[in-house]
Amino acid sequence: MTFSENSPSSKQERRLIVTGGAGFIGANFVHYWCAKYPNDRVIVLDALTYAGNRQTLALLDTHPNFRFVKGDICDRSLVDALIQEEAVDTIVHFAAESHVDRSILGPGAFVQTNVVGTFTLLEAFRQHWLAGDRPSHYRFHHVSTDEVYGSLGSDDPAFSETTPYAPNSPYSASKAGSDHLVRAYHHTYGMPTTMTNCSNNYGPYHFPEKLIPLMCINILLGKPLPVYGDGQNIRDWLYVKDHCSAIDAVLERGVIGETYNVGGNNEVKNIDLVHMLCELMNELAPKLPVRPAQELITFVKDRPGHDRRYAINSTKLQNELGWTPSVTVQEGLRQTVEWYLENEAWWRPLLSEEYQAYYSKVYA
Ligand code: NAD
Ligand code: TYD
Numbered sequence: 001m002t003f004s005e006n007s008p009s010s011k012q013e014r015r016l017i018v019t020g021g022a023g024f025i026g027a028n029f030v031h032y033w034c035a036k037y038p039n040d041r042v043i044v045l046d047a048l049t050y051a052g053n054r055q056t057l058a059l060l061d062t063h064p065n066f067r068f069v070k071g072d073i074c075d076r077s078l079v080d081a082l083i084q085e086e087a088v089d090t091i092v093h094f095a096a097e098s099h100v101d102r103s104i105l106g107p108g109a110f111v112q113t114n115v116v117g118t119f120t121l122l123e124a125f126r127q128h129w130l131a132g133d134r135p136s137h138y139r140f141h142h143v144s145t146d147e148v149y150g151s152l153g154s155d156d157p158a159f160s161e162t163t164p165y166a167p168n169s170p171y172s173a174s175k176a177g178s179d180h181l182v183r184a185y186h187h188t189y190g191m192p193t194t195m196t197n198c199s200n201n202y203g204p205y206h207f208p209e210k211l212i213p214l215m216c217i218n219i220l221l222g223k224p225l226p227v228y229g230d231g232q233n234i235r236d237w238l239y240v241k242d243h244c245s246a247i248d249a250v251l252e253r254g255v256i257g258e259t260y261n262v263g264g265n266n267e268v269k270n271i272d273l274v275h276m277l278c279e280l281m282n283e284l285a286p287k288l289p290v291r292p293a294q295e296l297i298t299f300v301k302d303r304p305g306h307d308r309r310y311a312i313n314s315t316k317l318q319n320e321l322g323w324t325p326s327v328t329v330q331e332g333l334r335q336t337v338e339w340y341l342e343n344e345a346w347w348r349p350l351l352s353e354e355y356q357a358y359y360s361k362v363y364a
Pocket of ligand 2: 101211212214227229233234
């Protein structure tokens with residue numbers, strides 16, 4: 001196992017800004033972190049775009065070390081003030097525009113938040129790090145995606161950390177741009193950065209536009225289940241709590257300047273995944289407008305530039321930092337379906353007019 005000389009011991013308290021902490025993975029991470037490290041100071045910086053939800057963090061409002069700040073990561077003076085006021089030593093950067101279909105409809109916001117926003121955070125953190133005489137326990141952790149590596153053929157080996165970047169969508173291109181900036185800030189300035197590139201996450205608090213929550217909610221509403229193209233596209237699925245523990249491992253034991261791929265070893269064809277969700281809903285939902293739910297499956301026009309297959313090799317993270325995913329896709333999907341069944345009060349308000357307008361544009 002490799003331990004970084006620059007990492008603090010796990011007992012040292014951190015003062016973190018978590019950007020995008022009101023989104024899906026960020027919120028799961030904040031809940032995970034506040035439970036595991038209650039003495040750490042956790043400041044969430046989130047602009048509360050359509051994908052951010054303050055309610056997801058409501059249970060933490062009584063936590064003495066938690067603070068929520070509504071704000072944009074592109075706002076340099078806000079970021080500077082927050083870093084200084086809170087004497088921040090760690091940034092865990094989740095904030096992003098994250099949905100491929102929205103990036104096809106309007107790529108501008110993706111370049112702004114994902115590229116300019118990451119640049120703004122890096123610059124602010126660099127000045128703070130320099131002013132403090134380059135403290136060795138500081139950390140900028142960047143959360144990225146396997147989509148920067150492009151699309152695999154059916155027999156290609158899984159993406160490794162040395163796979164060349166070949167992003168195909170405006171979303172993945174903007175994430176690739178942010179990854180390159182993070183890499184350059186370490187290479188050029190010696191900034192204490194780490195990065196994770198993770199496969200598709202699923203679990204609680206996932207915004208309805210993404211495949212798994214969309215299918216769960218449409219089954220409950222008796223609406224068609226839109227499968228793009230021939231449904232044979234493959235994604236690797238990771239339960240979100242396993243992503244949180246992977247970032248924890250990298251923050252605690254990761255080597256400065258390194259990138260770690262994170263994946264679940266769960267390659268599933270979209271159509272098979274939709275069938276699994278239908279089966280779980282048939283079993284677990286007391287009432288369904290259409291039963292069996294499989295009757296709702298509808299093949300629709302493919303997404304432009306749709307990547308065929310993602311698969312990720314996370315051997316480096318497993319061998320060097322001792323991380324392993326703990327939830328199988330069968331267990332994780334069951335827990336996720338149960339969560340959507342029990343938390344209609346969370347997802348129902350998200351089906352807003354704005355969301356319906358977006359839905360009509362994509363699925364018209
Ligand atoms: P999400 O869309 O659910 O949440 C994004 C959050 O960022 C929201 O709370 C939003 O309000 C906030 N945000 C957006 N623009 C902002 C800005 N300019 N300033 C401040 N806050 C802003 O996304 P997610 O699925 O939780 O993804 C989080 C991160 O993980 C992203 O960087 C994404 O690229 C990466 N990632 C996601 C997946 C996945 O399967 N969802 C997989 C790998 C990597
Ligand atoms: P998504 O959740 O959007 O994640 P990503 O595109 O980042 O992998 O989609 C996962 C897969 O599901 C992807 O291959 C596209 C497909 N998909 C559908 O078939 N229908 C849908 O309505 C959605 C949202 C996605």
